[in-house]
Amino acid sequence: MKTIDLIKALERLNRPFYTLSDLEKITGLTRTILYITLNRLTGKGILEKMAPGIYRVFTSPARIEKTAASLYLPNYLSFESALSQYGILTLVPYTLTFATTRKTKKITVGGRDVVFRQIKKDLFWGYEMAGGIYIAKPEKAFLDLAYFASRGKSFMDLDEIDVKKLSKPKIVEFLVKFPAYTKRYISKSICKL
Numbered sequence: 001m002k003t004i005d006l007i008k009a010l011e012r013l014n015r016p017f018y019t020l021s022d023l024e025k026i027t028g029l030t031r032t033i034l035y036i037t038l039n040r041l042t043g044k045g046i047l048e049k050m051a052p053g054i055y056r057v058f059t060s061p062a063r064i065e066k067t068a069a070s071l072y073l074p075n076y077l078s079f080e081s082a083l084s085q086y087g088i089l090t091l092v093p094y095t096l097t098f099a100t101t102r103k104t105k106k107i108t109v110g111g112r113d114v115v116f117r118q119i120k121k122d123l124f125w126g127y128e129m130a131g132g133i134y135i136a137k138p139e140k141a142f143l144d145l146a147y148f149a150s151r152g153k154s155f156m157d158l159d160e161i162d163v164k165k166l167s168k169p170k171i172v173e174f175l176v177k178f179p180a181y182t183k184r185y186i187s188k189s190i191c192k193l
Contacts, residue, residue: 003046010057017067020053050110068096068114069133071107075100075116076127076134079148082141088165099124099136099144119144126174139170143186147178150185 009026010018018026024034038055041047047055050067069075075098083089096109100116101124107114126140136144142161148154175183 003041006041007046007057007059011059014060016060016063017050017054017056017070019055023055048110051107054109062110063132064110064112064114065096066132068107068109069098071109072098072100072102072105072116074102074124076124076136078127078136078141078144079117079154080145082136083138083145083161085135086138086141086165088138088142088162090160090162117148119147123147123177125177137170139166139174142166143171143174143178143182146186147182150179150182 006027013026015022020031020034023029023038024031027034027037029037038047038049042049042055046058048058048062050056050062050064051071054067054071056062056067065077069077077085077096078099079097080089080091080093081095081097084092095113095115098114098116099119101121102116102118104118105116107116123144126143127134127136129135135141142163145154145156149156171186175186
């Protein structure tokens with residue numbers, strides 16, 4: 001398959017990324033020859049290697065959040081990443097952080113660190129679809145972060161969080177489903193609410 005034909009085929013499919021299996025089916029090449037072809041195409045800038053075994057065409061926009069969310073299901077964007085998108089966290093975190101019911105995993109996508117943090121199944125709720133990915137509601141992202149901070153697995157810098165942008169009634173409503181130690185952490189540490 002000629003390079004131009006491959007680009008046209010990938011653009012017609014219009015996907016945010018392609019796996020090795022996808023490219024194998026599209027090109028009809030064996031895995032060995034496909035690796036050689038992919039090395040050549042990434043070297044020329046025609047394809048970008050976003051993660052191990054994940055490629056995108058140079059003409060398609062790089063949507064790191066959407067690509068990352070597709071790689072380790074189920075998940076939703078939460079913690080500092082969601083709070084930053086809502087303008088509640090004053091800093092922009094370098095690492096994208098998702099909640100998942102699966103084992104915690106760290107990968108790099110498009111040169112950006114992505115962490116999937118394992119959360120209990122009974123706390124896997126409070127998210128909605130936005131921009132092609134699931135994202136925690138602001139209060140849920142805040143409580144997810146507080147949950148990990150209450151367990152000593154994260155740090156919550158309240159000077160960087162604009163708690164005035166959060167709904168107090170929603171926090172109280174959502175907090176009922178969290179463990180007692182998270183409730184104690186919220187009542188001790190977050191007297192600004």
